[in-house]
Amino acid sequence: xxxxxxxxxxxxxxxxxxxxxxxxxxxxxxxxxxxxxxxxxxxxxxxxxxxxxxxxxxxxxxxxxxxxxxxxxxxxxxxxxxxxxxxxxxxxxxxxxxxxxxxxxxxxxxxxxxxxxxxxxxxxxxxxxxxxxxxxxxxxxxxxxxxxxxxxxxxxxxxxxxxxxxxxxxxxxxxxxxxxxxxxxxxxxxxxxxxxxxxxxxxxxxxxxxxxxxxxxxxxxxxxxxxxxxxxxxxxxxxxxxxxxxxxxxxxxxxxxxxxxxxxxxxxxxxxxxxxxxxxxxxxxxxxxxxxxxxxxxxxxxxxxxxxxxxxxxxxxxxxxxxxxxxxxxxxxxxxxxxxxxxxxxxxxxxxxxxxxxxxxxxxxxxxxxxxxxxxxxxxxxxxxxxxx
Numbered sequence: 001x002x003x004x005x006x007x008x009x010x011x012x013x014x015x016x017x018x019x020x021x022x023x024x025x026x027x028x029x030x031x032x033x034x035x036x037x038x039x040x041x042x043x044x045x046x047x048x049x050x051x052x053x054x055x056x057x058x059x060x061x062x063x064x065x066x067x068x069x070x071x072x073x074x075x076x077x078x079x080x081x082x083x084x085x086x087x088x089x090x091x092x093x094x095x096x097x098x099x100x101x102x103x104x105x106x107x108x109x110x111x112x113x114x115x116x117x118x119x120x121x122x123x124x125x126x127x128x129x130x131x132x133x134x135x136x137x138x139x140x141x142x143x144x145x146x147x148x149x150x151x152x153x154x155x156x157x158x159x160x161x162x163x164x165x166x167x168x169x170x171x172x173x174x175x176x177x178x179x180x181x182x183x184x185x186x187x188x189x190x191x192x193x194x195x196x197x198x199x200x201x202x203x204x205x206x207x208x209x210x211x212x213x214x215x216x217x218x219x220x221x222x223x224x225x226x227x228x229x230x231x232x233x234x235x236x237x238x239x240x241x242x243x244x245x246x247x248x249x250x251x252x253x254x255x256x257x258x259x260x261x262x263x264x265x266x267x268x269x270x271x272x273x274x275x276x277x278x279x280x281x282x283x284x285x286x287x288x289x290x291x292x293x294x295x296x297x298x299x300x301x302x303x304x305x306x307x308x309x310x311x312x313x314x315x316x317x318x319x320x321x322x323x324x325x326x327x328x329x330x331x332x333x334x335x336x337x338x339x340x341x342x343x344x345x346x347x348x349x350x351x352x353x354x355x356x357x358x359x360x361x362x363x364x365x366x367x368x369x370x371x372x373x374x375x376x377x378x379x380x381x382x383x384x385x386x387x388x389x
């Protein structure tokens with residue numbers, strides 16, 4: 001028995017030494033990223049963003065996406081608003097009250113009592129925010145951001161108040177898994193409606209949020225999310241390898257368990273830029289760099305770096321590119337610049353940091369929801385560099 005005892009002790013020591021070596025290797029491989037965006041700047045820009053875009057009163061608030069007197073909002077915007085608010089709170093500003101108001105709006109605009117996905121659009125009519133029957137379908141990107149924000153809220157404030165963030169997150173994740181994850185490819189569909197033959201294989205490339213899927217797996221202890229991580233990372237790697245630029249189209253098709261890639265045509269899904277690096281795909285540097293920031297994925301690092309290398313070769317970042325890197329539009333848009341500026345901080349790309357941090361920290365536009373909100377998200381993501389998960 002003594003011999004067995006010493007064998008167990010020896011085995012235990014070997015395991016501890018191996019764990020220590022593994023930890024040391026992991027730490028030395030962790031990104032030595034630093035942010036040169038000050039907390040004071042982020043806080044100031046947050047006040048501007050909140051005043052310009054957070055609307056509603058009393059128990060519910062939403063993010064206004066249009067400039068007309070009668071308001072419009074989207075589930076995408078609600079996800080951003082919830083994410084911005086909880087990330088601001090984690091950095092010392094941003095309130096639980098505002099987060100709860102945004103959450104209550106989401107709850108009031110779920111597709112149904114049995115389906116906690118959010119209706120993708122609401123318009124103001126007679127003082128109320130309403131969705132038509134056609135708008136009572138989902139957009140996956142909004143639901144993913146809402147779910148992730150609820151998890152962050154649970155981690156920040158706990159779930160002992162009136163709003164049980166943990167329960168809401170788990171209910172929403174169950175619905176996302178049921179309605180918005182393609183069971184063959186294990187990739188996100190573009191929405192719960194995308195089940196017909198012409199739409200089932202559509203993928204919005206910026207929905208391949210590997211950092212979120214890793215968090216969903218650890219939070220729910222549901223291994224199916226790990227398969228979504230693996231498929232998303234494999235799809236991103238394949239897409240990155242298609243072109244020297246590393247750029248990806250707003251939408252692609254991905255078929256079968258082998259993830260066979262296909263292309264779409266202009267105006268097939270959402271806009272004339274569907275087959276180009278447009279106003280959806282411009283978020284990819286953010287989504288991929290965020291995975292590297294939090295999880296040190298070398299695959300995500302390589303994908304983000306390839307895109308950053310392309311943008312570093314340009315005198316300026318303009319809106320929309322062909323996948324071969326030809327500028328489609330002559331104008332600039334912070335929705336394209338800010339994600340690259342953030343990724344450059346995560347990757348410690350000195351040239352891009354030098355060239356584009358000034359655009360990231362510039363005053364927030366007060367009459368253009370999408371670029372302003374992307375900029376605000378990127379400021380907060382930059383401010384979170386070096387924080388714990």
